[in-house]
Amino acid sequence: MARCCGLDVHKDSVFxxxxxxxxxxxxxxxxxxxxxxLDKLRATLLESVLNIPFTIISYA
Numbered sequence: 001m002a003r004c005c006g007l008d009v010h011k012d013s014v015f016x017x018x019x020x021x022x023x024x025x026x027x028x029x030x031x032x033x034x035x036x037x038l039d040k041l042r043a044t045l046l047e048s049v050l051n052i053p054f055t056i057i058s059y060a
Contacts, residue, residue, distance in 0.1 A: 002021065013033060014030070
């Protein structure tokens with residue numbers, strides 16, 4: 001299994017959980033939805049989980 005990241009997106013926040021290859025949690029953090037916070041989220045994702053496939057699951 002490759003590293004993966006789950007995102008829980010809300011109006012005012014984005015929660016992330018990054019798992020390693022064995023499925024163990026290596027990071028969990030809350031980000032705001034303003035541009036500086038989203039830039040931090042982007043940087044974290046690029047550092048932690050670069051080049052992995054993703055799936056979008058929507059509970060509408």
